[in-house]
Amino acid sequence: MEFNQSHVAPLIDDEFQGQASKRVLSYIQGKRRQGMPVAGLYCVYAPMELIRAAGVVPAGLCSFANKTIPPAEAVLPANLCPLIKSSYGFIVTDSCPFFALADVVIAETTCDGKKKMFELITGYKPLFVMDLPQLPDQEEACRNWTAMIRNLGGFLEKTFERRISEARLEEEIQATNVKNNLMNRLFGYAAATPPVLSWNEAYELGLLAQAASTEDLQPVLEHALETLEQRKVSGVHYGKPRAPRVLVTGCPLGGDSLKAYRIIEEAGGVIVALDACTGMKPFKHFIEEGSGDPLAALAAYYLKIPCSCMTPNQKRLDDLDALIERFRPDAVVDVVLHACHAYNVESYKIMNHLKERHRLPLLKIETDYSNGDVEQIRTRVEALFDSLDR
Amino acid sequence: MTAARGIGLDIGSRTVKCLVWGHGRILSARKEINTHDPLAVCADMLAEAGHGLTIATGYGRRLLSGYHGCETVSEIKAFARGTKALQPSCRTVLDIGGQDTKGIALGERGAIEKFQMNDKCAAGTGRFLEIMATALGLSLDDFIREAGSAEQAEAINSMCTVFAESEVISMISRGLPRSAIALGIHQAVARRAVSLLEQVGIREPIVFAGGVALNPCLAREIEKQLGKPLVIPGDPQMVGALGCALLAAEKS
Numbered sequence: 001m002e003f004n005q006s007h008v009a010p011l012i013d014d015e016f017q018g019q020a021s022k023r024v025l026s027y028i029q030g031k032r033r034q035g036m037p038v039a040g041l042y043c044v045y046a047p048m049e050l051i052r053a054a055g056v057v058p059a060g061l062c063s064f065a066n067k068t069i070p071p072a073e074a075v076l077p078a079n080l081c082p083l084i085k086s087s088y089g090f091i092v093t094d095s096c097p098f099f100a101l102a103d104v105v106i107a108e109t110t111c112d113g114k115k116k117m118f119e120l121i122t123g124y125k126p127l128f129v130m131d132l133p134q135l136p137d138q139e140e141a142c143r144n145w146t147a148m149i150r151n152l153g154g155f156l157e158k159t160f161e162r163r164i165s166e167a168r169l170e171e172e173i174q175a176t177n178v179k180n181n182l183m184n185r186l187f188g189y190a191a192a193t194p195p196v197l198s199w200n201e202a203y204e205l206g207l208l209a210q211a212a213s214t215e216d217l218q219p220v221l222e223h224a225l226e227t228l229e230q231r232k233v234s235g236v237h238y239g240k241p242r243a244p245r246v247l248v249t250g251c252p253l254g255g256d257s258l259k260a261y262r263i264i265e266e267a268g269g270v271i272v273a274l275d276a277c278t279g280m281k282p283f284k285h286f287i288e289e290g291s292g293d294p295l296a297a298l299a300a301y302y303l304k305i306p307c308s309c310m311t312p313n314q315k316r317l318d319d320l321d322a323l324i325e326r327f328r329p330d331a332v333v334d335v336v337l338h339a340c341h342a343y344n345v346e347s348y349k350i351m352n353h354l355k356e357r358h359r360l361p362l363l364k365i366e367t368d369y370s371n372g373d374v375e376q377i378r379t380r381v382e383a384l385f386d387s388l389d390r
Numbered sequence: 391m392t393a394a395r396g397i398g399l400d401i402g403s404r405t406v407k408c409l410v411w412g413h414g415r416i417l418s419a420r421k422e423i424n425t426h427d428p429l430a431v432c433a434d435m436l437a438e439a440g441h442g443l444t445i446a447t448g449y450g451r452r453l454l455s456g457y458h459g460c461e462t463v464s465e466i467k468a469f470a471r472g473t474k475a476l477q478p479s480c481r482t483v484l485d486i487g488g489q490d491t492k493g494i495a496l497g498e499r500g501a502i503e504k505f506q507m508n509d510k511c512a513a514g515t516g517r518f519l520e521i522m523a524t525a526l527g528l529s530l531d532d533f534i535r536e537a538g539s540a541e542q543a544e545a546i547n548s549m550c551t552v553f554a555e556s557e558v559i560s561m562i563s564r565g566l567p568r569s570a571i572a573l574g575i576h577q578a579v580a581r582r583a584v585s586l587l588e589q590v591g592i593r594e595p596i597v598f599a600g601g602v603a604l605n606p607c608l609a610r611e612i613e614k615q616l617g618k619p620l621v622i623p624g625d626p627q628m629v630g631a632l633g634c635a636l637l638a639a640e641k642s
């Protein structure tokens with residue numbers, strides 16, 4: 001799938017075209033050279049504002065390659081989520097450049113597989129595990145998560161011998177709000193019919209925005225916004241005008257599992273919303289500013305992330321409602337990684353909700369990082385589009 | 391029904407089916423065992439089929455995409471269209487082929503409402519039944535006959551082809567009657583088919599298509615578990631090819 005005009009200017013105008021991870025790596029290396037320590041992260045529950053207020057650069061760790069799975073399976077069971085196996089494989093084969101740069105690793109007790117995998121990597125780098133509450137709607141959840149964030153602050157202060165001031169935290173909170181506002185405006189161009197922003201661009205922007213500070217990012221995002229506006233004015237759009245619009249929800253996708261997006265496109269669909277932690281999800285909400293208790297404000301913000309490890313996770317349905325209203329998909333594809341029980345079980349609730357509330361069909365795809373199931377997935381996606389009454 | 395001419399090709403994992411539609415009826419239908427060179431098989435069939443738009447489905451469909459203006463559709467669409475022609479009131483389709491199983495819910499006017507597929511492993515497919523027959527030392531026909539004559543069934547617990555095979559072998563070595571094991575295997579496959587149908591919702595009439603629909607013992611077991619009758623088309627293997635031929639004729 002492509003734009004309707006040739007020579008469409010890229011959104012991020014740099015030397016890393018088609019190399020989104022290299023762009024992020026180069027950014028983090030630059031910060032490292034300026035003397036900033038690096039914290040490796042596995043999940044979007046890690047409180048970025050606290051990490052940044054400590055003068056530490058966050059770095060998402062590699063977890064999306066099939067090639068590191070065989071070495072991981074020497075230790076881990078084959079019947080485990082590929083994201084966890086791949087992450088572990090990257091560490092034991094010493095092939096994740098972000099991990100190599102990291103001074104510490106911050107992890108959360110999200111799903112069982114990850115939690116137990118963390119126990120196996122404790123020897124490599126100082127690891128700080130945060131106990132994530134899983135009933136986020138209960139009053140204690142916010143208190144406990146605030147305490148965990150405070151403990152992480154203590155760990156960072158001690159490890160890197162510095163103080164995290166409340167004023168710095170407040171600045172970072174405001175910075176995130178600025179960033180999320182810009183990101184949401186960018187994603188709005190995918191909501192156009194036909195979209196002006198491609199899924200790959202949305203994905204790459206998300207990847208960069210998780211690593212980079214708002215200060216560094218703001219000019220890049222503003223430039224991207226101008227570019228998108230120019231596209232709109234000159235009638236540039238992505239994909240066929242009448243292509244079925246697809247919202248993709250589910251497990252985080254990247255690297256080898258991006259095949260799911262590609263297959264949807266090859267089957268004739270156009271992806272308008274990426275409801276994943278490696279997509280639009282981390283930028284959806286805003287943090288309360290000037291609350292007087294920045295740690296509690298952060299805790300409340302992070303507990304809004306609708307991960308399937310939460311129960312009952314009504315927020316996922318609420319967020320989906322908002323996404324559907326904004327991006328107006330014709331169909332929803334739920335991508336579930338093999339052995340991810342949380343997302344897999346939740347898929348049933350999502351399916352019923354979409355059917356009853358929005359009369360939208362849901363296709364669940366269970367997949368891993370291999371290429372063995374591409375044709376099967378293709379058959380399902382084509383059948384999904386065949387079944388759309390358009 | 392349309393009078394225009396259309397050619398349908400269903401390139402499955404085990405067999406290739408070709409059907410020519412014209413003058414409002416089936417002009418010809420042909421079935422061949424798939425070889426390691428499916429393209430050659432298809433080329434031969436298409437040469438015989440003559441002129442007309444060709445629409446292909448099945449796992450091999452992409453082989454043909456672009457070949458002499460050939461178009462492709464998903465198997466779900468092909469089976470939905472073929473079933474609608476054979477049984478216009480059909481609301482649920484079960485298709486068990488050589489390598490996969492599908493359940494399709496159809497709307498009142500034949501539109502696809504929902505579908506489920508099991509195609510990642512051989513469990514519950516024609517291939518599974520063949521492997522189990524071999525494990526019992528029987529031809530496929532004898533295997534079906536034995537199962538049909540059994541008075542009671544030995545339950546099979548494993549649906550993974552590899553595990554089920556060792557389960558069967560250990561049952562044989564315990565001296566259990568082969569007919570009872572054969573029936574147990576049929577019941578297990580029927581259970582899987584029923585659970586697939588439950589996922590799409592079961593509404594009558596239910597059409598059972600695909601090569602495995604030719605297995606009367608399995609059809610009976612599925613009917614027993616569903617508590618509902620199945621409608622089996624005269625040539626259940628041709629439903630996909632018929633659907634494609636009709637879609638092609640409608641496009642011409």
Ligand code: SF4
Pocket residue numbers: 042043044045110111251252277305307308309
């Ligand atoms: S899906 Fe859940 S566990 Fe995975 S990154 Fe997102 S929030 Fe974290």
Ligand code: SF4
Pocket residue numbers: 081082083084110111112113114251252309337339340341342343
């Ligand atoms: S995809 Fe599921 S199983 Fe895998 S790490 Fe995320 S939550 Fe855990």
